[in-house]
Amino acid sequence: xxxxxxASDRVLWQGLCDGIEADFATLFRRHNKLVYNFAFRATASWxxxxxxxxxxxxxxxxxxxxxxxxxxQRDSAAPVLLAMARHEVLNNARSGQRxxxxxxxxxxxxxxxxxxxxxxxxxxxGMARVRQVLAVLPENQRAVIELVVWSNLDMAECAEVLxxxxxxVKSRLSRARQKLATTEVAQLLGGDS
Numbered sequence: 584x585x586x587x588x589x590a591s592d593r594v595l596w597q598g599l600c601d602g603i604e605a606d607f608a609t610l611f612r613r614h615n616k617l618v619y620n621f622a623f624r625a626t627a628s629w630x631x632x633x634x635x636x637x638x639x640x641x642x643x644x645x646x647x648x649x650x651x652x653x654x655x656q657r658d659s660a661a662p663v664l665l666a667m668a669r670h671e672v673l674n675n676a677r678s679g680q681r682x683x684x685x686x687x688x689x690x691x692x693x694x695x696x697x698x699x700x701x702x703x704x705x706x707x708x709g710m711a712r713v714r715q716v717l718a719v720l721p722e723n724q725r726a727v728i729e730l731v732v733w734s735n736l737d738m739a740e741c742a743e744v745l746x747x748x749x750x751x752v753k754s755r756l757s758r759a760r761q762k763l764a765t766t767e768v769a770q771l772l773g774g775d776s
Contacts, residue, residue, distance in 0.1 A: 596655040627710035
């Protein structure tokens with residue numbers, strides 16, 4: 584049995600705090616899709632999601648090497664990683680430059696665009712539409728949707744990521760679901776958790 588695969592996030596996180604590269608790699612393999620999907624849902628761009636995932640884990644490793652990692656407070660590293668990813672997403676949204684550079688590369692070098700670009704663009708357009716519908720919500724309600732509904736964090740984990748009480752998460756989620764109940768994204772929000 585592979586110890587790294589069986590090790591809990593808490594054990595791997597302690598290894599990360601000690602600068603053990605193999606534990607970082609295992610945490611990356613275990614959680615990179617969660618971070619990637621969170622970033623895609625926040626940006627509606629596969630390219631930006633990849634950049635933001637890399638930035639999140641690069642920041643994590645840099646902090647580990649600099650001994651600036653706090654011990655994990657929960658059994659799962661997901662809330663901490665999503666908090667870091669959310670920070671990267673917010674920084675990216677302020678600059679907007681990555682998306683502009685990607686579009687320019689596609690325009691300048693169309694022969695380098697992969698065969699599945701049509702699928703990617705369709706998915707990005709669909710997620711952009713979802714983001715447009717979600718734009719009617721205050722940012723704090725959108726954040727709860729992104730973390731609880733799309734990233735499958737429980738209420739306590741979401742509360743930890745956002746730095747608010749669990750009751751606040753519940754009320755924000757309820758208000759968001761009410762406001763979006765008659766929109767085309769209502770089925771994506773599911774029922775009360």
